Amino acid sequence: GYIFAYTDPVLVPGLSPVLPEVQLHGFPDIEDLERVLSPLDFALIGPGMGRSHETKSYVHALFDAACATHTPVLIDADGLFFLPAWLAGGNALPAGSILTPHPGEAAHLLGLTSHDVQVDRFAAVQHLQRRTGAICVLKGARTLIALSATDIYVNTTGNAGLARGGAGDVLAGLMAGLASQTQGAAILATYWHGLTADHVAQTHGIQGVRIQRLCDTLSEVWAYLCVR
Numbered sequence: 011g012y013i014f015a016y017t018d019p020v021l022v023p024g025l026s027p028v029l030p031e032v033q034l035h036g037f038p039d040i041e042d043l044e045r046v047l048s049p050l051d052f053a054l055i056g057p058g059m060g061r062s063h064e065t066k067s068y069v070h071a072l073f074d075a076a077c078a079t080h081t082p083v084l085i086d087a088d089g090l091f092f093l094p095a096w097l098a099g100g101n102a103l104p105a106g107s108i109l110t111p112h113p114g115e116a117a118h119l120l121g122l123t124s125h126d127v128q129v130d131r132f133a134a135v136q137h138l139q140r141r142t143g144a145i146c147v148l149k150g151a152r153t154l155i156a157l158s159a160t161d162i163y164v165n166t167t168g169n170a171g172l173a174r175g176g177a178g179d180v181l182a183g184l185m186a187g188l189a190s191q192t193q194g195a196a197i198l199a200t201y202w203h204g205l206t207a208d209h210v211a212q213t214h215g216i217q218g219v220r221i222q223r224l225c226d227t228l229s230e231v232w233a234y235l236c237v238r
Contacts, residue, residue: 013031014035015029015032015033015035018036019036022036040068044075044079046075047081051081052081052083053072055069056069057089058179059089070095073093080105083108084109084185084189085103085144086111090110090111090118091115093142107142107143109147110181111148112178113128113148116148119138128150132162145157145196147196147200149178155200169219171218171219172203175221177203185199187199202231206224210224
């Protein structure tokens with residue numbers, strides 16, 4: 011039940027009162043990464059990290075530490091930007107890892123254009139799963155979840171209100187949290203995320219699908235899912 015978040019040390023004092031349920035820390039030194047990752051059930055890497063040269067070295071060290079400790083990871087956002095170079099070195103992600111790219115990020119991973127990805131989303135998510143060996147979640151209208159190259163699910167929830175900054179971060183957090191507890195986390199989190207957006211859109215309109223409102227409504231929709 012513990013959540014540990016590692017971020018820029020400057021941000022920790024301001025975030026602590028806002029997120030009392032999260033154990034907040036500054037980024038650990040590279041030599042401490044294996045010690046930090048070892049006790050974790052799952053790790054989320056990427057959102058908000060930036061794309062500097064120094065960040066690239068750090069993220070690659072995180073991937074290495076995850077492999078050394080057999081810690082499955084969910085890679086999103088800026089973490090996806092640095093993944094191709096790491097994979098090109100002959101590395102492989104730990105079993106149970108998840109990738110959550112939008113079409114532009116999927117294009118970067120595959121060496122294609124966003125248009126290529128959108129023309130045949132099934133082929134793109136299959137190719138991505140085969141290349142990385144990870145569970146691949148190709149976000150967008152009717153998000154695709156590839157558990158393997160031949161086991162692909164189509165999500166039926168969600169709406170245009172999710173097409174805004176921060177919605178993907180909420181999905182990544184949901185998925186990582188569920189992945190530490192249960193099988194099928196990629197499918198369940200995507201469905202729950204989209205269903206919550208649908209509920210908010212019904213009660214407040216598409217423009218009312220704001221990120222804070224989405225987060226505040228998650229527990230209400232979860233209770234509905236449990237009753238079903």
